[in-house]
Amino acid sequence: MLEGDQFVKVAKIKRPQMIDLILEQLQNAILDGQLPVGTRLPPERELASALGVSRASLREALKAAALMGWIEIRPGEGSFVAKATSEKIIQPLSYVLMFDTENIGNIMELRSILEVETAGLAACRRSEEHLSEIRETMQRMEETASRNVEEFLEYDMLFHKKVDKAAGNPVLAKTNLILRELLREANRRVARLTEGRSTAIAAHHRIFTAIETRDEKAAREAALDHLKTVAGFVLDETRARANLIASPGAEVKGLAKPLLSHTERS
Amino acid sequence: MLEGDQFVKVAKIKRPQMIDLILEQLQNAILDGQLPVGTRLPPERELASALGVSRASLREALKAAALMGWIEIRPGEGSFVAKATSEKIIQPLSYVLMFDTENIGNIMELRSILEVETAGLAACRRSEEHLSEIRETMQRMEETASRNVEEFLEYDMLFHKKVDKAAGNPVLAKTNLILRELLREANRRVARLTEGRSTAIAAHHRIFTAIETRDEKAAREAALDHLKTVAGFVLDETRARANLIASPGAEVKGLAKPLLSHTERS
DNA sequence: CCAGATTTGTGGTCAGGCCAATAAACCTGT
């Protein structure tokens, strides 16, 4: 690419495309308040002729707008201006991170940062209802530990989801969810080990107790220990796998440098 | 997902849409490495018939993929698998956020968590080269403070980018970048104030010094103070705008509860 | 008055066509 010579700084002339213009106009209309949330857009055929474009072009724009979360298209009904939700806002993150999945160590570090703070926030903000939801999930998780690995994993995920909820920040919750999904395969390998399941249960217990007593510091410490343990499992697994694939002695990417060094703080 | 009623576990029947299926297939192909970056996709007509769909449907999918940054469409040439860049993906959403005070607070909180840890990691891991890059960016930022708001903003962004780089976690860096992009509009409003620019410069100075002396604790504190200040500016601005739009006296959503309460730790 | 059948409106998809931009193959004068 290397756009441009080093002498003239001309923006490459790009003929504006209909779809983009439509998209822009739609965006402006929503931002100007001309189209409040919930407003129903005119039918495609009508809107297309009003804008002076074909229905096909308009549809490409509408589809794009829908994927970006601006509108919701309901077959047989019409298109409606949608509310921006935390899911939609943070969704693009997952698209970007998808290209980095081989870099498990870095994702792990990011996750540990966020989960630690999340646990701390949950300890501060949790309500009684939050607490009982977390407790219930934890108990179900313990029950399934010796029975079904997949079910255990689901309750593991759910536990963290409930903690996220208690932390009261939907954007944070969604981000955590994405990171956990990215690491789901790694976690699955850990959960297959009996030792992995029992240590996870113990860690969740500590986290729960800390949240119950509103002890922010303890919650953060418990979460950090948990994540360190999981990271240890995962990285051992990963390293083992990597060594099977790469030449022996080859460095596993992203794991050579100090990982989780933010451990030694506070 | 688990998000059902507790009685019936019916997933709402949704007729899968061609475009989404195509999109999914494309995504998988890219993630599986079947389509390395730079690969040229078959012509639309050919690909459409190969997939057994109409060219119109395929086009909607390709257009969406292009907007998400997965591919690049060059008229007269073809479609090519592209490296996803976060800026392009996020840009449209940042405007929407201006009117979403609830999530601005939440995103701010998420950003503060990550930037604080990033500063700490940068203090631990930075090299001399990192340091000089950060220093240079900071100096340029100071030079432009009194001249050009847009340029100032760019250097502001760049400063944080350099700190991210020093922290040595690309995934963390990308996430931070996305969050900053999301808040770009808000930051722009802050940077327009002379006071906003001067306090930002002072804060960056503190962060730089802490990183220079490898003082992790100081780096974290400096970053936290900085973010708290920015959050104060942003939320004041947003609140003002929100009150102009919403009915007077209406509570600004999401700001009533403790924000940035993780401040009082360590 | 109401339940079921029918009509109407709407998005989802398709087929085929023309135009515009690009690149590759082709001339053409030197």
Added chain:
DNA sequence: ACAGGTTTATTGGCCTGACCACAAATCTGG
């Protein structure tokens, strides 16, 4: 033989018109 412009094939951008599937509104018989 070759540098230059010119033509041609390929490809994406856009349009028209049609049909299908689904949802709501309407009609109809009891």
